[in-house]
Amino acid sequence: AVVSTQSGHYGREITDEEEGGMVEVGPRFCLWIIKIFSGSFSGNVVYENPNYKSPNQYRTELKIAASNRYKAKAEKNAQKANVEIVPKEDEFDEIFHTVTQDELKQAG
Numbered sequence: 001a002v003v004s005t006q007s008g009h010y011g012r013e014i015t016d017e018e019e020g021g022m023v024e025v026g027p028r029f030c031l032w033i034i035k036i037f038s039g040s041f042s043g044n045v046v047y048e049n050p051n052y053k054s055p056n057q058y059r060t061e062l063k064i065a066a067s068n069r070y071k072a073k074a075e076k077n078a079q080k081a082n083v084e085i086v087p088k089e090d091e092f093d094e095i096f097h098t099v100t101q102d103e104l105k106q107a108g
Contacts, residue, residue, distance in 0.1 A: 036047040053061070 034049050034052050035045055038044045038046055
């Protein structure tokens with residue numbers, strides 16, 4: 001039986017038994033319905049949450065997404081490495097063009 005009022009003991013609040021108050025024992029949490037069966041733990045499925053993903057499925061999807069990001073990044077880097085660097089055309093090339101012997105023979 002709890003007789004005294006104390007606060008701050010491991011996050012619990014203890015009240016007098018005569019007050020009939022509630023005692024908070026731990027952290028709050030939410031329950032999400034996954035399936036409802038017609039029996040206690042078996043039977044026909046009455047309701048099934050279509051948005052529910054098991055923790056294993058969720059982790060698998062995270063790993064696949066991470067691997068896809070890695071693959072996209074690797075492909076982008078590979079494409080960068082395979083790109084030929086073409087020098088920009090110099091607009092003054094024709095002005096300062098030196099005529100070679102081969103060009104003279106072809107023209108003549």
